[in-house]
Structure formats: C-alpha cells, structure tokens
Amino acid sequence: MPELDDRALGTVLKTLRQPPMPGMAEIQTALLDQSLTEPRGDWDRKWHRISVLAQYAMDSHLPEAWLARQPHDANIIALHGWTECLRALRRGSMPTAQDVLDACHRAADDRPADPTHWVVILGVLRCLGAPQREVFWAWNEVLIRDRWHRQAHLDMLSYLSPAECGSHMQMMDFVDSVQASMPPTAPTLGLELTAATRQYINTLDTGGPSALLARDQWHHRADASILERALNWQLDPRCLHHAAALADLNALAFALAAARRPNDAKAVFATLGGIVTPWPWNALGDPLTAYERESKRALR
Structure with missing residues (x-):
C-alpha cells in the first residue's frame, strides 16, 4: 500500500490502475488534480501524494501525458x-534537468508560499551533484516555506553523505543540528533513525566479517539511544501525525528486528498492521517476505 493510510490517495491509485476506456483519462486527471489541491497548506500531505504518484508513474508516460494536458498546472509541473x-536517481543522469528547473522556478514564482517546487529544485540539484552553495540556496528556500519538510531533509541527508557530495562527518553534523531544535510534531522525526538504518544497511552490503557483526551497531550507545528515542514515538500523542508516519515506523520495526529486540518490535508491528514499505526491508531481499518473517518472529 504505497499510499500508507491515505485513503484518498489510495482511491486515486486504484483509478489509475483501471484499464483504458473512453473518458477514463479525464476522470483520472480530475482525481489527480483534486488529490493534489485538496490538502491546502498541508505541505507534508501534498508532498506525500506527489512522491507516491511519481513513484507509481515513473515507468510510464503518464507524467508526460498529464503535463501535455495541463502544461501550466503548478501541481502537474511538480x-x-x-x-x-x-528516474535520474535510478539511471544516473538527468537530460531534462534544465527544463525541470525552468518549469519549477516559474511555478514557484506563481505560488510563492508553496515549498513543493523548491523541493523538486533541491532534488534536481542533488541529482546533478551541484556545488554545495547551490544546494544550500535551494534548501534555504524550502526552509523559509516549511521548516520541517521531510523530503527536503532526506535529500540533504543523502547529498551530504560520503556516497554523494559530502562526508560522514558532514552528514552527522547535519543530523545533530536538525535533532537539536526539532519539535516532536515534526515530519522529520525519523531523520536520525533513517541515517542509522542506512549505515547499518551499508555495513550489510559490504559483506564479509563486517556484515556478520553489523547487528552490533544497534548496541553501541549512540544507536541504542536512537532506538530508545524512536520507541517513545508511540508513547507521545504529539508524534506520528505526519503523512509518512508508517514509513518511519517501518524503519523502526526493521531496526528493532536487526537489534534482536522482538519484545519492543512487537508493538511496532502491531501498529503497522501489515502495511509494508519497500525500504528498508528490500535490504533483506523481497520486502514482503522479510517483513512477514520478522513480524512473525516478534509477534510469536
């Protein structure tokens, strides 16, 4: 369920999966427009819908068809x-980068309060491996409009990592600076857990003795503290109200399973109710198989 618990988005996806028939394109476009217009001012919800729809449509010509149908629609441009x-992150190049940047700059001028197009601009610059001064300029434009935009923070985490244009120290300094001032209601509450989980998966991917000892990471003081803070999400009623909350809980369930803490994982799996996200479970093979195996182990 890529929509997670967003039922309106689930309805749109169900309609998009319908076979072609007369008038269906108009119905799909209308539903798409409604789903992206409906969460007025809720930039977190709007981005969740854009990201899920983009993931669904990236292997088709739907985005191009929608853009051709509504070339000046700011939501379709985003x-x-x-x-x-x-697509660029998957294939390693972005020949359409300048066209996307130009369109998003125009749309951002038309909707100055909306951070969405600046998040796309940030994503393009990340794909291009742009200099940090350019990336931080786009980053600051997002923060002006939405201080705790989840996707923007995840993009910066990736950009500042040693795998892209930064270093481990830069990445961790970024996480620490965000964590120091982040309220418990922020959609970015899973940032430090995401960073730790990525590190764990990177260690697994190296293979050999390091992979065999990767589980020990979760027993080091820093990472054990990250897990303890994440476990408090379900105890604090202010947490877990953002659109991708179930994605963060998937990361928590994965980390607890890796740390061999089935008693703690049990409540998280119960909350998830079988809604699985591809990452981070795909690090263990088929995500559904990995999730089912670990959830059974915890619930048993």
Whole structure:
C-alpha cells in the first residue's frame, strides 16, 4: 500500500490502475488534480501524494501525458519534475534537468508560499551533484516555506553523505543540528533513525566479517539511544501525525528486528498492521517476505 493510510490517495491509485476506456483519462486527471489541491497548506500531505504518484508513474508516460494536458498546472509541473528526479536517481543522469528547473522556478514564482517546487529544485540539484552553495540556496528556500519538510531533509541527508557530495562527518553534523531544535510534531522525526538504518544497511552490503557483526551497531550507545528515542514515538500523542508516519515506523520495526529486540518490535508491528514499505526491508531481499518473517518472529 504505497499510499500508507491515505485513503484518498489510495482511491486515486486504484483509478489509475483501471484499464483504458473512453473518458477514463479525464476522470483520472480530475482525481489527480483534486488529490493534489485538496490538502491546502498541508505541505507534508501534498508532498506525500506527489512522491507516491511519481513513484507509481515513473515507468510510464503518464507524467508526460498529464503535463501535455495541463502544461501550466503548478501541481502537474511538480509531479512531473519529481518523477524525472526519481528516474535520474535510478539511471544516473538527468537530460531534462534544465527544463525541470525552468518549469519549477516559474511555478514557484506563481505560488510563492508553496515549498513543493523548491523541493523538486533541491532534488534536481542533488541529482546533478551541484556545488554545495547551490544546494544550500535551494534548501534555504524550502526552509523559509516549511521548516520541517521531510523530503527536503532526506535529500540533504543523502547529498551530504560520503556516497554523494559530502562526508560522514558532514552528514552527522547535519543530523545533530536538525535533532537539536526539532519539535516532536515534526515530519522529520525519523531523520536520525533513517541515517542509522542506512549505515547499518551499508555495513550489510559490504559483506564479509563486517556484515556478520553489523547487528552490533544497534548496541553501541549512540544507536541504542536512537532506538530508545524512536520507541517513545508511540508513547507521545504529539508524534506520528505526519503523512509518512508508517514509513518511519517501518524503519523502526526493521531496526528493532536487526537489534534482536522482538519484545519492543512487537508493538511496532502491531501498529503497522501489515502495511509494508519497500525500504528498508528490500535490504533483506523481497520486502514482503522479510517483513512477514520478522513480524512473525516478534509477534510469536
């Protein structure tokens, strides 16, 4: 369920999966427009819908068809732009980068309060491996409009990592600076857990003795503290109200399973109710198989 618990988005995805028939394109476009217009001012919810729709449509010509149908629609421009970012991250190049940047700059001028197009611009610059001064300029434009935008923070985490244009120290300094001032209601509450989980998966991917000892990471003081803070999400009623909360809980369940803490994982799996996200479970093979195996172990 890529929509997680967003039922309106689930309805749109169900309609998009319908076979072609007369008038279906108009119905799909209308539903798409409604789903991206409906969460007025809720930038977190809007981005969740854009990201899920882009992921769904990236292997089709739908984004181009939608853009051709509504070339000046700011929401369609953002959706098409993010689809191009996802394609670029997969293939390693972005020939449409300048076109996407130009369209998003125009849309951002038309909607100065909306951070969405600046998030796409940030994503394009990340795909291009742009200099840090350019990336931080786009980053600051996002923060002006939405201080705790989840996707923007995840993009910066990736950009500042040693795998892209930064270093481990830069990445961790970024996480620490965000964590120091982040309220418990922020959609970015899973940032430090995401960073730790990525590190764990990177260690697994190296293979050999390091992979065999990767589980020990979760027993080091820093990472054990990250897990303890994440476990408090379900105890604090202010937490877990953002659109991708179930994605963060998937990361928590994965980390607890890796740390061999089935008693703690049990409540998280119960909350998830079988809603699985591809990452981080795909690090263990098929995500559904890995999730089912670990959830059974915890619930048993």
